[in-house]
Amino acid sequence: MREEAHRFGRGCHLVGIAGVPAAATGETGVIVVNAGLVHRIGPFRLHVELTRQLNASGYPTLRFDLSTLGDSAATGGGQTRTQQVCADLDDAMSLLKARAGCERFVLVGLCSGAQNAHIVAATDPRVSGAVFLDGYAYRTIGYKLRHYLPRIVDPGRWARLLLRRGGANGGGKPVSEPVFAVAPAPREEVIADFTGMVARGMKLYLVYSGGISNYFNHARQFRECFGKVMSHPAVTTRYSAESDHTYILTGDRARLLDGIGGWLTQNFPPAAAGRHP
Amino acid sequence: MRTDAEIPFYFGPAGDLFGMYHAPAPPARRALLMCPPLGQDLIRCHRLYRQLAQALAAQGLAVLRFDYYGTGDSAGGSAEVDWERCVADAGVASNELRARAGIDRVVAFGARLGGSVALAAAERARFAEVIAWDPVLDGGDYVSALDDLQVALRDDTERFTRPRSDADIAEQWLGFDIGDHLRRQLSALHLHAANVPTLVLDSLPAAPASRWERIVSPRGAVASITPPTPWNDLRRLESAILSQPLIQAVSGRLKETA
Incomplete structure (x- = not known):
């Protein structure tokens, strides 16, 4: 399998790398968005390693730069950041549909990437799963x-x-104090979003690290933050106390990637992907 | 900024190197190859490399940014990075730039180990000039500094809730797998002057400028850039390195030699 470099989007302003395994047509695609200001390769190349590992398991992937990040430009359309993120992800889904026939998508984001993935996952019916790494959290x-x-x-x-x-x-x-570096959403709103996501059949994987110990410090805190929706069978949570926020150690990173790969295989088997509810 | 003028693509004999070509608006008269540093420096410099490429493309230069095998968006794993391959990739990239721009004269720029790669590749890649920003001249010192930072990382309670074990941090440098082969190659690195004009841009903390003598003489110069660049600061490991003085220095140099 060879990766493809793309300039794409409504303003031809986005840059991303698509990984399309042979015979992947029709499968669920995985889209990875920027973590903070790091360009699409991810912290310590996390996104490169993740997408290639998923390609090897048969998943088409796209890692790309949102508007104004990495190598992507602004559209100059006067949109709010939320509108821009939704439009960028719409462009990304269109690209992966064109390249691999994907109809449904799993979004992956770390930190601000989790926030951006959350925004789109809460509203776009094509999103059937999401992996939130150190996403929304509140001191309980x-x-x-x-x-x-x-x-x-x-x-x-x-x-x-x-x-x-x-x-x-x-x-x-x-x-409960929201302590995200950028403006957080109200907790009730986030709970309502999670509830809506699982109600429409989405699968969620929340992985939080010890790197956010200034506001999250135990596996029980998922339930403390978000209530009973965290016990829904469609929701999987994992607290990795020993890891840092950006998975700087290769062993921690390998365990994270294996966890995501295992969760995907369980919830979106490559052979059956694209036919999820 | 014309987005159609920045073209992402894969190139090389096996199509496994990632590049971003910045085409100038008017037909290019000169070309610049941007050799990236390695490891976390590559990520920290990404924004600055893009800003510099855009500034130079606006100045009429054809510019190519690229990733060596095993780095960035290029094929290969981080543990597969090989010094000789990096130098060879710089040569492949320079020929790609010549073909795209229709220009034979290529100047190379690089920060830290990217500057070292540019110097090591200068003759083989037929660079007309090398502009090296704080290049690494003695790999042994560089390896020692990274080893020290990796040990400090193990005990960094700002990052980890508790210190990590020696096994957890082994065979890595600041987030990247490090093969024994690359460690040996870098430990043995001892750069000499390239047989091309060389400009060293120096932003290292106070130290004798004479350290650059062996690579700039007799056909070169050293220019200082302030403030010092915090290359090896664990607290700023994930902060971008941005430098308007660097952009001005490189674009000024290329205007001088136009």
Whole structure:
């Protein structure tokens, strides 16, 4: 299999690399969007390794740069960022449909990429699955207990904490604090999105790392953040405490890729892909 | 910016090298090959390379950015990166640029190990000139610095919730598999002057400018760029390297020699 370089999109402004395995026509395609400002190869080439591993398993893939990122240009159309992301993903899905006959798609995104994938997954019926890596999360009561209780038994830490807080009132109703680097969506909205996604048959894979330990610190926090939808059979979650946010160690990266590959094979078997509900 | 003037494609005898050709609006009179650095420096410099390519294309140069085998969007795994192959790929890319631009005279630019590749490939690739930004001259020092950073990464509690094991970090440099072969090749790297005019752009932290003497004399020059570039700073490992002074220095040099 050879990868193809494409300039594509409504303004011919997007750049991406399609991987189309032989005899892949009609299968579910996997689209990987930028993680932060890193161009389409991904942090430490994560997206290259991921797409090639999925190609080897029979999945057509596209890793590409959203408008204004990497090698992609702006369209100059005066759209909001959300409109632009939706239009870019629409262009990406059209390309993969043209190259491999894909009718349905799985989106993969890390950090801001997870946010962008979420936006489109919540609204586009062609998206049948999504992998959110360190996506939306909120500090919960559980998070704070896990974070602060160990420190309470440490007199030195307790003294420093009191000193830092200056006696501020900590007895009010705990509030989940969104701590994403970019403007987060309200939690209720995200829960409604997840609920809508699984209601229409989507499969979700949420993988969160120890690299976001300043607001997420346990596997239980998926349920604490998003409620019962996390227990839906269509939702798979994984908390990888030892990994960092961008999977800098090759062993951590290999385990992540194997996890995504296994989840895809289970939920979108290559032979049956394209015929999902 | 004309998007139709930036063309992504694969090239080379096996079609396994990724390139991005920046075609100038008027017919090109000169051409520049941009040799990327390796590892995380490649990712950190991507934006700057694109900005420089666009500035030079607007100046009338045909520019080719590309990825060596085993890097970026080119075929091959990170553990397959080979120094000799990188140098050979620079030669293949220079011929691709000549064919696309219809120009024989090609200047090469490269940052860090990209500058080293450009210098090592200069004669074989028939570069008319090399512009090297903080090139790596002694691979042994470079290997030691990366080994030290990798050890510091193991214990980086800003990144990991707890220190990692030696096994976790083994045979890697800052996010990339490193083969024993490349380690040996880089350890043995000791660059000498290329037989072409060479401009070294120096933005390394304070150190004697004399360190560049052996590669710029007798046909070359050294120019300083400020502020210093934080190449080996673990805290900025995932921050892009941007430098308007670098763009001005390279575009200024190419205007001078037009």
